[in-house]
Amino acid sequence: MSRTRKSRAGQRILQGAREALAFARGEADVSKYRVHVPAEVDVKKVRKKLKLSQTEFASRFGIPAATLRDWEQHRRRPEGPARVLLMVIDKEPEAVIRALEMA
Amino acid sequence: MSRTRKSRAGQRILQGAREALAFARGEADVSKYRVHVPAEVDVKKVRKKLKLSQTEFASRFGIPAATLRDWEQHRRRPEGPARVLLMVIDKEPEAVIRALEMA
């Protein structure tokens, strides 16, 4: 963030900072440009919304069935990047399919 | 797939199978409905294509900076779901941002 636009610095939106002191300077701000990754995602809900079985859902979105299972059974929780993916699948499933069918 | 379209049963497309023998039957087939998740993804390339610093990239797409670092430094490899996300970011970055800014 120095080369890219950014502007409006004076907004104590802190966040992103995490890494180090950054916010110790009062600047706060930093990275994360208004991105919100929920701590939890109702995977089963996302899947059912698309009316797909676990196997189908997994296949269509390139997620291993075993992993999907663990998520839905609350045996494991999708980590950061996985949660982001689930958000995208929830909002724009075709975008994901498009990105994958090219390859 | 019994509730969902699919029909044409006689098409060794069965799919989902993977789990067990399924292909031990000669059916081969294989699940994945035409989805291709590359085993490797050039994360740095995806990021640079968008001209973002690691911190910015991470922030914009809801990925922890530390995780992004590990990927680019080849210290860790993005797992399945993460690779899918990277594919989407590569092909349709705005879709990801859109999905996250709603929240």
Place this chain on the structure above:
DNA sequence: CTGGTTATACGGCATTGCCGTATAGACATC
């Protein structure tokens, strides 16, 4: 009752996700 499909429940292990921090270039400014 038998078969097919979907989903839940675990055992298990290698590997990752994510946090921190230290160090090294590049630049710009004083």
Place this chain on the structure above:
DNA sequence: GATGTCTATACGGCAATGCCGTATAACCAG
């Protein structure tokens, strides 16, 4: 030159996940 800022590389470290398998339950159809 010295200094401050931004960006990126390099690790130590641990809890927890990802993903594989398989066994079992619950349905529904023939």
